[in-house]
Amino acid sequence: MMRAIIVLLVIGCLLFMIRVLLFKTGLIFVAKKWWRFIEDCFHVHQFFKVPEFNEGMQENQLYRKVYVYLNSLTSIEDSDFTNLFTGKKSNDIVLGLDPNQLIQDNFLGAPLSWVNQDDSATARTLVLKLRKADRRRILRPYLQHIHAVSDELEQKKKRDLRLFVNLRNDRDGCCGRWRSVPFTHPSTFDTISMETDLKNRVKSDLESFLKGKHYYHRLGRVWKRSYLLYGPSGTGKSSFAAAMASFMSYDVYDVDLSRVADDEDLRSLLLQTTSKSVILIEDLDRFLVEKPAAVSLSGVLNFMDGVLNSCCFEERVMVFTMNSKDHVDQALLRPGRIDVHIHFPLCDFSSFKTLASSYLGLKDHKLFPQVEEIFQNGSSLSPAEIGELMIANRNSPSRALKSVITALQTDGEGRGAANAGRRLDKSGSKKSTDADSGEHGGVFSRENTVKEFRKLYGLLTLKNSRKSQSFDLAAAEKDS
Numbered sequence: 001m002m003r004a005i006i007v008l009l010v011i012g013c014l015l016f017m018i019r020v021l022l023f024k025t026g027l028i029f030v031a032k033k034w035w036r037f038i039e040d041c042f043h044v045h046q047f048f049k050v051p052e053f054n055e056g057m058q059e060n061q062l063y064r065k066v067y068v069y070l071n072s073l074t075s076i077e078d079s080d081f082t083n084l085f086t087g088k089k090s091n092d093i094v095l096g097l098d099p100n101q102l103i104q105d106n107f108l109g110a111p112l113s114w115v116n117q118d119d120s121a122t123a124r125t126l127v128l129k130l131r132k133a134d135r136r137r138i139l140r141p142y143l144q145h146i147h148a149v150s151d152e153l154e155q156k157k158k159r160d161l162r163l164f165v166n167l168r169n170d171r172d173g174c175c176g177r178w179r180s181v182p183f184t185h186p187s188t189f190d191t192i193s194m195e196t197d198l199k200n201r202v203k204s205d206l207e208s209f210l211k212g213k214h215y216y217h218r219l220g221r222v223w224k225r226s227y228l229l230y231g232p233s234g235t236g237k238s239s240f241a242a243a244m245a246s247f248m249s250y251d252v253y254d255v256d257l258s259r260v261a262d263d264e265d266l267r268s269l270l271l272q273t274t275s276k277s278v279i280l281i282e283d284l285d286r287f288l289v290e291k292p293a294a295v296s297l298s299g300v301l302n303f304m305d306g307v308l309n310s311c312c313f314e315e316r317v318m319v320f321t322m323n324s325k326d327h328v329d330q331a332l333l334r335p336g337r338i339d340v341h342i343h344f345p346l347c348d349f350s351s352f353k354t355l356a357s358s359y360l361g362l363k364d365h366k367l368f369p370q371v372e373e374i375f376q377n378g379s380s381l382s383p384a385e386i387g388e389l390m391i392a393n394r395n396s397p398s399r400a401l402k403s404v405i406t407a408l409q410t411d412g413e414g415r416g417a418a419n420a421g422r423r424l425d426k427s428g429s430k431k432s433t434d435a436d437s438g439e440h441g442g443v444f445s446r447e448n449t450v451k452e453f454r455k456l457y458g459l460l461t462l463k464n465s466r467k468s469q470s471f472d473l474a475a476a477e478k479d480s
Ligand SMILES: Nc1ncnc2c1ncn2[C@@H]1O[C@H](COP(=O)(O)OP(=O)(O)OP(=O)(O)O)[C@@H](O)[C@H]1O
Pocket: 191, 192, 193, 194, 232, 233, 234, 235, 236, 237, 238, 239, 240, 323, 344, 383, 384, 385, 387
């Protein structure tokens, strides 16, 4: 009897020491791994692949959800290799899947594992491995669980907007053509010096769009809206486009047409964009004149029309910027292709005062009357030029204003008249050119309330008698 007790004690001590050894040295993970391997040998498995792109090179939404879900699993820390990234805050450490990393999971008592297949030759794929005996019972509820968890994570995490740029198509079509970085452009509608009324109308137009899904579908139209921001260099077009994206919490796809091989390539780029995004094409006029790529005009027109079935083009806002519309094929600007035209003119005295207030904190100054007179004599500069002068002299407002006056008198001579003159040429009064030419149909009086915009899809011409900025929505009469 005594001998049996001693043997049991020795075995107990041995087991305890082995346990301590296993946990202290981490060998427990090796033991678990071997145990799983031996167990697996006695089961038949099934594999389910979740590719990043479907055969049409469109993003596979399930891939994105599984990726978010796996990155949230604590078992990601048990993998042999895991990436560490800095999160939003500098002291945040975020774990990220490593190429070909194995992640274990367990659902309703069934062991599962995922492999993050990511070799540069093919598009990225997540592969689920589960026992055949468990498939019927858990596959569907497991995928629903993944959807629920990833949706919750997406909701919880404030949407970190992303800026996507397109790569050259020298990667034989694999692995997607967009690379993204966090979108942190500081511009908001508040930082852009623009007439408040005009800014509010753009906001209201965007809000109507965001709520307009059923309205567009009832009209049988793709739920998209396109804006043309045009005006001289340095007048805030790019900043405004960034402000629009931030306002809507939309990602930005910045299309560099010079990196697009041909029309087909442009279409496939579009296919890979996701909903809730701004698709930005800068300096379209320059592209159409210089044509640095093999994209044809009809390719651009189709791109602008979103000539794709609606599933691939929903919830997109297209923003085109130009320095001038004068040399552009008018087919590009017709209603339905460009819904809203917004002109960004050079500064006048009122926008100058807005800049002086934001950059120098000045509401008034003894030099203001002199500045006003120079503007009235037809001189002007872009907000970028005036902004830079104010920033350079922000510690001395008087010196800043004197440098603006000097610049207006030297570089700005006549530019204001030329800029305003574009409006005056057609009408002899301070209205926007588009409104006068009537090229987009009728002119709406300023009394138009925002609800007029809501009633109409397409283009409204709004006579904006204010001299500083025009918000000319040219109406397609027949659509109204
Ligand atoms: N209306 C404005 N209000 C405030 N800042 C402005 C405005 N316009 C331009 N700026 C400032 O000038 C700089 C250039 O602006 P932005 O790049 O948006 O001009 P742009 O019209 O896109 O010029 P380009 O046609 O050369 O691309 C930015 O730093 C921006 O902050």
